[in-house]
Amino acid sequence: HAMTIDRQKCLVAGMDGYVSKPIDMKILKREIEHVLGIDLDMKTVTLTPKKKGVEFIDYVAFLYDSCNGKVELARKLLRHLLHVSGPQWLEAAEAAVAAGDETRLRKICHSLKGTAATVCANAFSEAGAELGKVAREGRMSEAPRGLEQLKKEFNLIVEWARSSDLDLM
Secondary structure: OOOHHHHHHHHHOOOOOOOOOOOOHHHHHHHHHHHHOOOOOOOOOOOOOOOOOOOOOOHHHHHHHHOOOOHHHHHHHHHHHHHHHHHHHHHHHHHHHHHOOHHHHHHHHHHHHHHHHHOOOHHHHHHHHHHHHHHHOOOHHHHHHHHHHHHHHHHHHHHHHHHOOOOOO
């Protein structure tokens, strides 16, 4: 990481701005705004649903923290969650709950929790973590309720995706 003195030397030498590696998108944005004297609107798409309400994926955090600002990468990962991995996990979790398979349910929830957290689908991740905890602690009688919560959170993400301008569905 660059030191403060490096920044000062570059600015004294005539540079308009300075950003050191590794690039932090928030710092880069702030520096560009400072140099250009404008407020950048880094959103290339509408980030909130058309309907007023909660954003079920923290899209800004996901786009800049996980995808380094790459809209197509973000779109590809979200589409995969919506159309492939999400439905597969829900189906597998439902089968594990029906079979009373604690080990399988715990593994499914672990995978789901991590991926959901990566795309900043925080409530979905938390529901997966809670259902995984139920399985880990052998409280399978509570699993159907946890599964319903998991499905509810996923359906809210689907609704959010449909109401957004992100072209995910």
